[in-house]
Amino acid sequence: MKGFVSICLLLLALSSTVIAKPPRRYDLELEDATSQTPTACVDDDVTCALLDATKWLLQQQEEDWGWNGGISTSSVVLAMQLANESWYHGKALKTQLGIKQLEIELLAELGRSAKLSGCGTSSQRHSRLAKISVGRLALYILALESTCHDTRDFYGNDLVELLEHNMRRFPREGFNNHFQYSLGVLALCQSGDGSVKLKHIRELLAGQREDGCYRFDGEGPDVASLSVMALSCAKASVPASFRSRFVQKFNNTVSCIRSKQQEDGSFGNGISTALASQALKAANIPPSLWRADVALQRVLETQHEDSHFGNLGATVQILPLLANRHYGSVEDVKMACNIQGTDSDNSQSGGAPSVPTEQPGPPITIQILIENGIDTEEPSVTVSATAPAGSTLFQFLQEAMASSEGAFSFESKMTDFGNSMTSFNGLANDGVNHRYWSILIGSDRESASTGTDGIFPEDGGEYIFYYRSY
Ligand code: B12
Ligand SMILES: *[C@@H]1O[C@H](CO)[C@@H](O)[C@H](O)[C@H]1NC(C)=O
Ligand SMILES: *[C@@H]1O[C@H](CO)[C@@H](O)[C@H](O)[C@H]1NC(C)=O
Numbered sequence: 001m002k003g004f005v006s007i008c009l010l011l012l013a014l015s016s017t018v019i020a021k022p023p024r025r026y027d028l029e030l031e032d033a034t035s036q037t038p039t040a041c042v043d044d045d046v047t048c049a050l051l052d053a054t055k056w057l058l059q060q061q062e063e064d065w066g067w068n069g070g071i072s073t074s075s076v077v078l079a080m081q082l083a084n085e086s087w088y089h090g091k092a093l094k095t096q097l098g099i100k101q102l103e104i105e106l107l108a109e110l111g112r113s114a115k116l117s118g119c120g121t122s123s124q125r126h127s128r129l130a131k132i133s134v135g136r137l138a139l140y141i142l143a144l145e146s147t148c149h150d151t152r153d154f155y156g157n158d159l160v161e162l163l164e165h166n167m168r169r170f171p172r173e174g175f176n177n178h179f180q181y182s183l184g185v186l187a188l189c190q191s192g193d194g195s196v197k198l199k200h201i202r203e204l205l206a207g208q209r210e211d212g213c214y215r216f217d218g219e220g221p222d223v224a225s226l227s228v229m230a231l232s233c234a235k236a237s238v239p240a241s242f243r244s245r246f247v248q249k250f251n252n253t254v255s256c257i258r259s260k261q262q263e264d265g266s267f268g269n270g271i272s273t274a275l276a277s278q279a280l281k282a283a284n285i286p287p288s289l290w291r292a293d294v295a296l297q298r299v300l301e302t303q304h305e306d307s308h309f310g311n312l313g314a315t316v317q318i319l320p321l322l323a324n325r326h327y328g329s330v331e332d333v334k335m336a337c338n339i340q341g342t343d344s345d346n347s348q349s350g351g352a353p354s355v356p357t358e359q360p361g362p363p364i365t366i367q368i369l370i371e372n373g374i375d376t377e378e379p380s381v382t383v384s385a386t387a388p389a390g391s392t393l394f395q396f397l398q399e400a401m402a403s404s405e406g407a408f409s410f411e412s413k414m415t416d417f418g419n420s421m422t423s424f425n426g427l428a429n430d431g432v433n434h435r436y437w438s439i440l441i442g443s444d445r446e447s448a449s450t451g452t453d454g455i456f457p458e459d460g461g462e463y464i465f466y467y468r469s470y
Contacts, residue, residue, distance in 0.1 A: 049300050050322040052307035053315055054083050058094070060312060065097040070105045071414045072312055074139040077102055078330075079316035081146035083323045085336040088147045099147055106140050107155060134166050135180040138187035146330045148337035151191045160191045170203060173431040178207040178214045182226035183327075189233040190330040196234040198242065204231055205249040212249075212256030215434075216470060220272020221257045225279035226327070228253050232282040233328040254283055258290060265294030269449060270302030270309055274318040278326030296321070311454055313416030361389030364459035366396055370408075370424045373468040374435055381425065383408045393439075393463055394419050394452035418453030424465055433469065440464040 041048035057067075057076055066073040077098065080087045087095060113131040141151050141159050151159040167184045169175075181203060188195040204227050207214050214223035231250050238246045257276050260267045267276035277295050280287075287293070299318060308315045320326050325333075365386045372378040385400035400408050411423040421437045422429050429436045439448035441455070442462055448455060457463060 045300055046296065046322055049303055049307075050083055050319070053303065053309065053319055053322065054080060054087075056307040057312070057315060057319075061094065061098060064101060065094070066101040066105060067098075068312060068416070069414060070101075072316070072416045073098070073102050073105055074136070074143040075316045075416055076312070077143040078139060078146055079319040081143070081333050082320040082325045082327075082329055085146070085333045089336055089339075102140070102143060102147075103149075103155075106144075109136070110157060132162065132166060134163065134175045134184050137163050137166065138180070138183040141187040141191055142183075142327075142330055145187075145191055146333045148334070160188065160195050163187055164195060164197075167200070176431045176434075177216055177223065178204060179216065179223045179226050181207070182223075182230035185230035185234055186226075186327050186330075189230065189237075190328070190334075194237055196237045198237070198239060201231065201234055201238060201242075201246065205246070208249060208253055208256075211259070212252035212254070217256065217260075218268075219260070220268025220276070221260045221279075222268075222272050222275050224253050224256045225272075225275035228257065228279035229282045229327045232279075232284075233331075250283075254280070254285065258285075261290060261295075264298060265291050266298040267295065270299050271314050271317050274299045274321045278321050281324070282326045282328050310450060311417055313418075316416060361391075363387065364389045364457070366457045366459070366461045366463060368397065368400055368408075369462065369464040371464060371466045372427065373466050381408065389459070390456060392453050393455040393457055396457055396463075397421075397452060412452075418451045421452060421465065424467075427467060435467060435469045438466050438468055440466050 041051050057080060060067055060076070062069070064070075067076045088099065109132060137159065141163060144151050144154065144159070152161075163184060166175075167181070167188075170181060171177075175181075185196055185200050185204060188200065207227070208224075209215075212224060213221060214227065217223045228250070231246075231253070235246075235250075257267065257279055260272070260276065265273075267273045273295055277290075277292060277299070280290050280292070299321060302309055302314075302318075304310065309318045320329065363386050365384050368383050368385055370381040370383075372380070383400045383404060385396040385403075387396045387399045391399075394412070397410055401410060409425055410421060411428070412419040413422050414420075421439070424437060439452065439455070440446065441448055441464070445464060445466075455463070
């Protein structure tokens with residue numbers, strides 16, 4: 001109770017921005033005395049890939065010690081700990097400041113929620129709690145657990161109870177896919193006591209289609225993979241009477257994942273392959289049955305020269321696999337919490353942040369098409385946008401909006417994967433009816449494999465935003 005009152009007094013108001021600000025990285029004034037470049041990797045592809053990718057993530061740390069304006073701090077901290085729990089236990093100053101930022105962000109988010117729905121009676125309290133997104137809260141809990149926090153008493157707040165409460169109404173707008181639901185179950189499952197209830201397990205099983213796959217599973221089995229990791233973690237909470245049904249359904253989801261494996265060992269793109277591999281490991285499927293080493297090679301091939309895997313979201317989801325771990329490995333990582341003061345002089349350094357200073361290219365012009373594939377009576381809109389070569393599609397969109405004098409507009413939301421397009425010309429994504437803006441490229445309308453921050457338009461190119469149902 002005390003916690004809720006103090007949160008009400010806190011009322012931290014942070015403005016949420018729609019347009020992305022360029023990231024401000026920290027200056028190296030605060031370099032630890034003990035910092036050195038991490039031990040170079042020798043000969044082992046996977047270790048090298050892991051070390052390089054963690055180094056890249058650390059370079060993304062910003063001036064306030066968080067990541068991606070606070071959107072990605074929790075998923076980065078979790079990924080860093082799953083990559084190697086010595087990160088936290090090394091006690092490097094930048095690490096500790098990053099964890100402090102994680103705490104501040106969550107307290108701010110709790111405070112904002114309090115402000116939104118006011119303070120007072122306990123019935124009001126429940127509506128207030130419902131404001132925090134399940135996926136975000138789950139990632140905060142996993143990140144906090146992996147860094148030795150008590151999530152039952154986080155500055156007086158019971159985060160596990162809060163999560164459990166917020167998971168009750170499913171599906172609803174903003175919480176309507178089993179990827180998020182699985183993150184919730186993984187957080188409940190790994191925060192100490194038996195918080196996973198039979199109803200959670202039932203919901204995960206009920207979401208399956210006949211083939212064991214879920215809505216939003218396509219070429220890759222991302223959702224089924226998260227579900228298998230969550231179910232593997234929660235297996236111990238299944239009552240005996242429900243066991244045989246559980247195993248049957250569980251096997252069915254594993255079959256979905258395995259059915260997506262290609263001849264070359266991949267399960268779709270690098271992210272999907274990494275998540276599928278993590279799931280099959282979590283489910284203890286013998287590696288030879290699904291050619292685990294070949295799948296791993298396919299993932300490693302997707303690493304860029306700069307050591308990330310395309311963007312921050314891809315990198316954090318792939319990292320656990322490189323450390324032979326998965327989203328259910330927080331329990332293993334937590335074991336290091338009981339060992340006091342390990343290698344405190346072995347702190348890691350993020351290395352010098354490289355802020356690329358690229359010259360703007362010559363101006364190029366592209367066509368942006370806004371098409372409504374659901375209400376086909378609605379005429380499509382074409383706008384051209386001009387920006388320097390090398391700009392992202394998102395920057396072209398901003399340019400188009402600024403110069404259209406109200407004729408063209410969009411809204412977006414920052415995520416681990418960059419800006420997600422949430423609305424065009426007033427027509428917004430609709431989570432209730434599963435209608436969303438998708439991205440297609442060129443006259444053959446190829447589906448984009450990444451978002452508007454990862455697409456670098458070519459002169460005269462055509463970029464289509466197509467409203468469709470998934
Ligand atoms: C569900 C889902 C969607 C749903 C989201 C709505 C919903 N009902 O939840 C819909 C169908 C809208 C969607 C759309 C797209 N998606 Co999608 N999506 C997912 C999925 C399966 C789960 C995301 C999630 O719930 N995360 C959990 C919550 C807690 O995290 P969150 O940050 O709040 O999640 C939000 C963002 O992930 C955002 N989002 C979803 N997809 C994408 C893609 C991009 C590029 C961005 C910036 C944001 C974004 O929507 C989520 C819910 O609000 C992921 C799988 C994965 N491995 O992450 C793919 C994934 C994120 N999507 C992907 C892609 C490519 C797309 C599209 C670009 C496809 C297209 N050609 O149109 C579009 C984005 C278009 C746009 N408007 O900007 C890729 C991104 C790859 C990359 N390297 O960047 C992923 C990783 C799948 C994969 N394995 O390739 N997606
Ligand atoms: C984790 O990092 C520590 C310190 O840098 C290192 O000694 C250890 O070998 C690493 N563990 C793994 C499994 O990579
Ligand atoms: C589920 O899969 C396991 C391992 O592949 C197998 O031993 C078991 O018999 C299967 N159970 C059911 C009910 O299909």
